[in-house]
Amino acid sequence: MIREAFIDILNSFLKERSFVKHQIDSYNYFVTRKVQKIVDEIETIKPDIPEVGSLKIKLRDVKFLSPRVVESDGIEREVLPFECRLRNLTYASPLYIGCDLWINDIKNEKEYVHFGDIPVMVKSVLCPLSKMSENELIANFEDPNDLGGYFIINGTERVMIVVEEISENKVIVDKADVGAIEEIARIHSEKDGYIQRHLLERRKDGTITITFANVVRLPLVVLLKALGLEDDKDIILTISLDEEVQEKFYLNLIESEVTDSKEAKNYLIKHLKITKSPEKYEKIEKLLDKYLLPHIGQDKSFRMEKAVFLCKAAEKLIKFHLGKTEKDDLDHYSNKRLRLAGDLLEILFRTIMLGKWGLITRINFNYVRSTKRGRLPPLKTVVEANVFTNQMISTMAIGAWPGNRSGVTQRLDRMSYFKSISHMRNIMSPLTSSQEHFEARELHPTHFGRICASETPEGANIGLRKYLALMSEVTFDLSKEEIDKIIENLPKYEKV
Structure with missing residues (x-):
């Protein structure tokens, strides 16, 4: 029956x-x-x-x-x-x-x-x-x-x-395997099919650095000030209202060698070793607008939004260090996306x-x-x-x-x-x-109804090669512009 x-x-x-x-x-x-x-x-x-x-x-x-x-x-x-x-x-x-x-x-x-x-x-x-x-x-x-x-x-x-692939445009925190680095936060920023990978690293001394494009381990405070978030008090309040989180971030402000946006850009020029380039400032502007978190926007008007996003990523990283939030499960299917x-x-x-x-x-x-x-x-x-x-x-x-x-x-x-x-x-x-990838090969509870629980090849590819479940469907992602257009066309109701 x-x-x-x-x-x-x-x-x-x-x-x-x-x-x-x-x-x-x-x-x-x-x-x-x-x-x-x-x-x-x-x-x-x-x-x-x-x-x-x-x-x-x-x-x-x-x-x-x-x-x-x-x-x-x-x-x-x-x-x-x-x-x-x-x-x-x-x-x-x-x-x-x-x-x-x-x-x-x-x-x-x-x-x-x-x-x-x-x-x-x-x-x-x-x-x-x-x-x-x-x-x-x-x-x-x-x-x-x-x-x-x-x-x-x-x-x-x-x-x-x-x-x-790992879900785009999300902050995913995890423990680090490198000696001096304790925790990391990954951000896969996706815009029109291109993915720009960002990595925030928290060292044992409490300093936080960011790596993206051709920028390697730049102090996060320098990048925030280059984006226009110049005041130390504004940075602290944007990161978190939690005093314990603020206290853990203070060291980054103390050790910072820059005080305003111009100094931060000069620091970036030295960091990237482009001091002799006649277009050095234009290159920094392009780096901040085109390659830093492109999913948020790719012109000058989005810089403050990018600074706020990075502050919240730093907050999540520090809270993970303090044990106030758990590490993200990379094998959870909410953190995965399928490219068709x-x-x-x-x-x-x-x-x-x-x-x-x-x-x-x-x-x-x-x-x-x-x-x-x-x-x-x-x-x-x-x-x-x-x-x-x-x-x-x-x-x-x-x-x-x-x-x-x-x-x-x-x-x-x-x-x-x-x-x-x-x-x-x-x-x-x-x-x-x-x-090995033991955790990635295991069957995850979120696979149920989405991924076939029994069909996977034997040998080296076991658990890494999966198959869609019999009645699973794959929905399509919509761009921010398409979502905004849908919201604009929704009927507007007056408050009663």
């Missing part, structure tokens, strides 16, 4: 949600929202060409075409997954971005430019199979029971593994577009090089679409992702139907299997 009831519940659940819905929805969100968001952030490309004058390329809307292939004779036509498997092709859609070319504030050119091809997830919003009936799928040599949720790269079916296909593709897309030698840098270089030869090239010739496509496909074929992640994409296991579904619900831990 119980078994029959469970099967009925499961059937009802699967009528609305497939086993790979989390991956397909994440990919759909990436192609329909996140790509446009990244393009809006770039907004304008400004090549430095004095010979021409003021030259700007304004990026507008994004457009995806249906999956297609270019034949050896140059003819472009639509393609379906079956043909890609058979001919060792990549199942991908061309990405076109609307571009306006402005020269000396006069619009010269307006067209959609091909920026490259993005691999298409089978049964996603870009895949024609998602709109086909059972008979149409059979007519196109597809299994109607195939759930999709994977990619076809060079004819090989590849699945993108869900990556488990869309999140991982967003990181890759940003890297290819905005990286050190990314597509935007190449566009600037190509314009400068061409104008030196006495000609202004058309837009479509300066955008190296093949570079974008090759980087995207090679990364997905190898599985080596930006951020030193490896094994992100794997060959889909087709040993059996159930094995394929299981593979697409796999969760990969960033911890190395060669080390």
Whole structure:
């Protein structure tokens, strides 16, 4: 009776949600929202060409075409997954971005430019199979029971593994393993797919330092004063109203070598060894705004908010030292987040577009090089679409992702139907299997209903490789801007 009831519940659940819905929805969100968001952030490309004058390329809307292939004779036509498997092709859609070319504030050119091809997830919003009936799928040599949720790269079916990471934008305190350091606080500040790691360390003598970006063990008081929190009394009161916590922090103020924001910035310049740089103050300003706690904001107006956040992180660290709060359980699932296909593709897309030698840098270089030869090239010739496509496909074929992640994409296991579904619900831990990690491998009470309690491989990966539970769902994170927009649109009620 119980078994029959469970099967009925499961059937009802699967009528609305497939086993790979989390991956397909994440990919759909990436192609329909996140790509446009990244393009809006770039907004304008400004090549430095004095010979021409003021030259700007304004990026507008994004457009995806249906999956297609270019034949050896140059003819472009639509393609379906079956043909890609058979001919060792990549199942991908061309990405076109609307571009306006402005020269000396006069619009010269307006067209959609091909920026490259993005691999298409089978049964996603870009895949024609998602709109086909059972008979149409059979007519196109597809299994109607195939759930999709994977990619076809060079004819090989590849699945993108869900990556488990520590929750972003939270202060997580723990005991330290290093001799002179007693306690640490980690902050993984995430903004638009990029994570900036921060580490606060409390030494045995009570001093607290912070490490982030290229700053190593800077006294916390120096950073607070550089951010504009200059008065010692304000720092103490911002950290805590608890007298015991205040007393433990006093030593940091006594040992501080700076009194105001200017002295703090000069200390930072010496600490970073950039005293001879003509743009040393600009570099410090950029460090404070762009790389320090980017999730709070990335301009000057957010500095005081960052100072308050760091003060509260210091308070939590001191309270942990005093035994007034417990250490954070890193294995508790409230302190974990899952990166799905869309999140991982967003990181890759940003890297290819905005990286050190990314597509935007190449566009600037190509314009400068061409104008030196006495000609202004058309837009479509300066955008190296093949570079974008090759980087995207090679990364997905190898599985080596930006951020030193490896094994992100794997060959889909087709040993059996159930094995394929299981593979697409796999969760990969960033911890190395060669080390012990006893606590991370153990079953945690918060796994119940979320992570399968029995399915994990034997051997070195036991407990580190997990699988989603049968009826678990993965929700999507919303950015601060999206949450603010929702709150603004809520109906406003008058007080009675």
